[in-house]
Amino acid sequence: xxxxxxxxxxxxxxxxxxxxxxxxxxxxxxxxxxxxxxxxxxxxxxxxxxxxxxxxxxxxxxxxxxxxxxxxxxxxxxxxxxxxxxxxxxxxxxxxxxxxxxxxxxxxxxxxxxxxxxxxxxxxxxxxxxxxxxxxxxxxxxxxxxxxxxxxxxxxxxxxxxxxxxxxxxxxxxxxxxxxxxxxxxxxxxxxxxxxxxxxxxxxxxxxxxxxxxxxxxxxxxxxxxxxxxxxxxxxxxxxxxxxxxxxxxxxxxxxxxxxxxxxxxxxxxx
Numbered sequence: 001x002x003x004x005x006x007x008x009x010x011x012x013x014x015x016x017x018x019x020x021x022x023x024x025x026x027x028x029x030x031x032x033x034x035x036x037x038x039x040x041x042x043x044x045x046x047x048x049x050x051x052x053x054x055x056x057x058x059x060x061x062x063x064x065x066x067x068x069x070x071x072x073x074x075x076x077x078x079x080x081x082x083x084x085x086x087x088x089x090x091x092x093x094x095x096x097x098x099x100x101x102x103x104x105x106x107x108x109x110x111x112x113x114x115x116x117x118x119x120x121x122x123x124x125x126x127x128x129x130x131x132x133x134x135x136x137x138x139x140x141x142x143x144x145x146x147x148x149x150x151x152x153x154x155x156x157x158x159x160x161x162x163x164x165x166x167x168x169x170x171x172x173x174x175x176x177x178x179x180x181x182x183x184x185x186x187x188x189x190x191x192x193x194x195x196x197x198x199x200x201x202x203x204x205x206x207x208x209x210x211x212x213x214x215x216x217x218x219x220x221x222x223x224x225x226x227x228x229x230x231x232x233x234x235x236x237x238x239x240x241x242x243x244x245x246x247x248x249x250x251x252x253x254x255x256x257x258x259x260x261x262x263x264x265x266x267x268x269x270x271x
């Protein structure tokens with residue numbers, strides 16, 4: 001029976017965006033295969049991921065053990081010692097400076113106490129957790145990328161946009177892993193060109209085929225689904241400002257997800 005350490009920072013029980021749904025589906029898949037799963041999440045200031053949520057994951061037998069990494073400190077001496085100084089030492093570009101020294105130590109404590117066949121890290125931003133290979137004890141290291149972060153962080157409007165540094169950082173972090181999961185064929189292609197020795201698998205979001213449930217009398221023509229990351233918000237503004245006015249008046253749109261925070265009240269649009 002395979003033993004897995006699965007890191008996903010957010011609460012997989014709150015299925016309000018695609019990445020949470022993906023994590024939730026993966027946990028159910030692991031359970032269906034009788035894998036033993038230890039789960040590591042991240043505390044946050046909103047209180048949306050709590051020890052009670054970890055208990056719920058245990059009660060549903062989706063995980064064996066659960067851990068929550070400490071919250072990020074944003075000011076004071078603890079911030080200076082736990083985040084600011086380590087960040088200056090690593091010299092990662094802004095955006096890739098995602099983990100704190102205290103979080104890395106907490107994750108290392110889990111590795112020291114256990115042995116796993118597979119360690120799955122969600123988001124390459126958290127690659128520093130497994131940088132010390134001596135603690136992984138021969139486990140196969142997998143990164144579930146979720147996204148291509150160079151594209152997320154690159155801002156051509158900056159006085160000195162450093163695309164090369166962003167891309168080089170992302171590739172170097174990906175190179176710490178044995179297996180890379182991409183979401184799309186486009187990301188698969190990019191990763192394969194610069195990491196030819198790595199195993200790269202395209203694993204899109206998994207959903208059951210419900211095409212047989214489609215009815216002829218449906219009232220929704222377009223589902224617009226998105227979370228509230230900056231790129232989604234900008235795309236939504238553009239779509240509803242530039243594209244929506246050009247659509248035929250009989251087209252009905254339903255918007256799902258936190259992207260709806262930037263969409264105005266419009267005819268034939270349900271949020």
